[in-house]
Amino acid sequence: MAAGGETRVNHTVAVAQSLVQDDVKNMLASGAIWDQTENTSVKLAIGETPEDFPHSKHYTACVLPSEVSREWLGGLIRINCDTFVECSSAIDLADLAPLISAKNAPKNALSLCLSTRSAYLLPIARKFVTALRHRGMIGENIAPTIEMAVQEAFANSLIHGNLELDTSGHLSMNSFTELGEETQRRLASTQYGARAIVLTARKRRNGHVIISILDQGKGFTPPDEKATKDIAGRKTTFGRGLPLIRSLCHSVSFSRGGRTIELEFDQNKAELLPADPAFLANLDDGSRQKNEADLRNPQNATILIADDTMLSREIIASYLRADGFTNLVFAKDGEDALEQTKLHSPDLIILDIIMPKLDGYAVCKAIRANPEYAETPIIAQTALEENEGRTRIFDDGATDLILKPLNKAELIARTKIHLENRLLVKQLQAYQERTQSELELARNMQENLNPTPELYRGTGIDYGLRISATFQMSSELGGDMWGLVPIDTQRLGVYIVDFAGHGLGAALNTFRLHSLIWSEQLRDRNPSEYLEVLNRHLKGLLPVGQYATMLYGIIDRHENIFTYASAACTSPVLGNSSTGEARYLDGSGVPLGVIRNASYENREVPFDKNSFLLLYSDALIETTLDNGKFLSEEKLLSMLSETILEGGNEIDLAAQIADQFMDRAPAQLADDFTIVSLQSASFPSAI
């Protein structure tokens, strides 16, 4: 019986559809995820794939299917959630529960809990680090170092910890083979294979990132530090893990009797394995720090008075108090001034120049050296009348100068002016932030132009197609859009559009085009006519210099043909799911909106029960990846071929390719990213 005064915690949990609901409920009730003493109400949101959980919604936890697939692991990046847990009755979290507790508040943290069996088969370190990058918890430049360290620590916890396998010394090929067989046996057994492994990351206030990996093995006590210094050790086949980890981290520590390894990374330190310079050079410097809008009235401003004589401090304070400024802090020398600045982040500093320990010039310089205080007004007060001292203090960063003995009216006037300026700057920043939130709204509207996962999946089933799509908007508004046009029971139309540029203009144009696409005039047109009609309309609507690329095509299930027309769209890929072969189709054509009477050609290719089709925006092939290069044409084909041969028709091709792309692309994309796949598939006719 909950007392009226208790706070109720509301949790929404993202749940994979394939799970049995009772299993999920049992797990939630077991206290594995959060403390049962809390008064909680839980709502389950069910999704077939990670795409079903809109990013605008936050989930307390995400329950992954047992034997987690790559696709669900990709949820780490796509689902707005910080705690991911595999649901399996075989997992007993024991002392690892609850995963979410007051101690590791989910804010600015990420946790992943898997069975050893699932974890062994998945690229855990890579996905975990990609997720940290995309959440802005780690910088792009340190990511390769962290990935390496996490990979080693994770492998140690999994193999030596949970699986209790011994890989020390130098192995022969025979013992390696035996080791492989023993690994398989242990993975299959409940004793070892069902043990849990938990990865967590959190960010300290000093910017350091702490990554902990917890296992349920017997505990591993690291050998003497000196003995493991040599990464190059020749006498061992697999003994480089720990020394490597030590060389990559700020610090490494063990706890829980050696079943927890904790890695600490200092993001400002030089890295052993820095990211490719060409990759970093292409990153948008989108790391602008957002200051909280702090709209205070000038009288509430915090003012620091730094002066070595108490009398002077008191005089200034009395003048300011008399005028309503009451948030005053004091410093008695230069060092103290820096200390107090750090402590109180004053809105204005009144600074004496001649002071013990550190003079006003040095204080000014030190304050300006910190970007956080780059804009803080500093009024220097001095008895010096000669020009040299005045020039110097301005050079060192003072905002204004006031002469001693102080005149009350002058002091107040200058204080007010500088505080008001400061306020205006802050208001401007706040305005920018507001605009930002309006852009966010526009962004959501634009995302809604694209079909929802439910819609495209359902439509796909009607036509014997497995359809998958991923859409990620760039930092600004973009101009990408895609959609499906059911024509009759045998024919399904599909389009993909990319407006030149991004920002508000491009976004508005996508809205325009979207309403054109759904107007009557385009019904029953073949692809070339379709583009010709659209082009004439767009030419009238778009100002000179704006254009769009587009592909419209029709899959005919009866004739086994894909007919399309392209207006300078990226070359679509047509492939065969059973052989893995894939080729580029011709995407050439005049962009939409450039010339009034552009004509387009219908192109026909066979599309049968083994075919798949991939459509994508140019961000896929024009983003600088972590190797400093774009994704090459051949590489995309080989990625497709490998992915489809590995997973067959059971996988969402576009989502898988997007996952592989996100692993290697910067967290902030410069352009919209859209990828759509349509694969022939057979569905049980009962549905």
Add this chain to the structure above:
Amino acid sequence: MNYKAEFADGTTTVELNGRFTFGDHSSFRKLIEEIRAHKSRTHVLDISGVEFIDSAGLGMLLLARDEGEKSHATVVIRGAQGQVKRMLEVARFDTLFTLED
């Protein structure tokens, strides 16, 4: 990790692709068996397509080297890039293998 092996003029060239990590036990074992079957004088491991390697992957390269020694073949590692190249440097594999660009 996946691989393609080719045999020509007494040289076995194996192209490795993808991520080469602790979970690649069985594909690596097959790779070694394939190399053994060819009985060549030179084994070239072309790792230009490997995007990421961990210490277990390095360990497996050492096993490939042992295999070569057993049959008096030279083992060459070719084309390491990015993270893989830096790992080979950190582990001083230049002292153990012939490294080619």
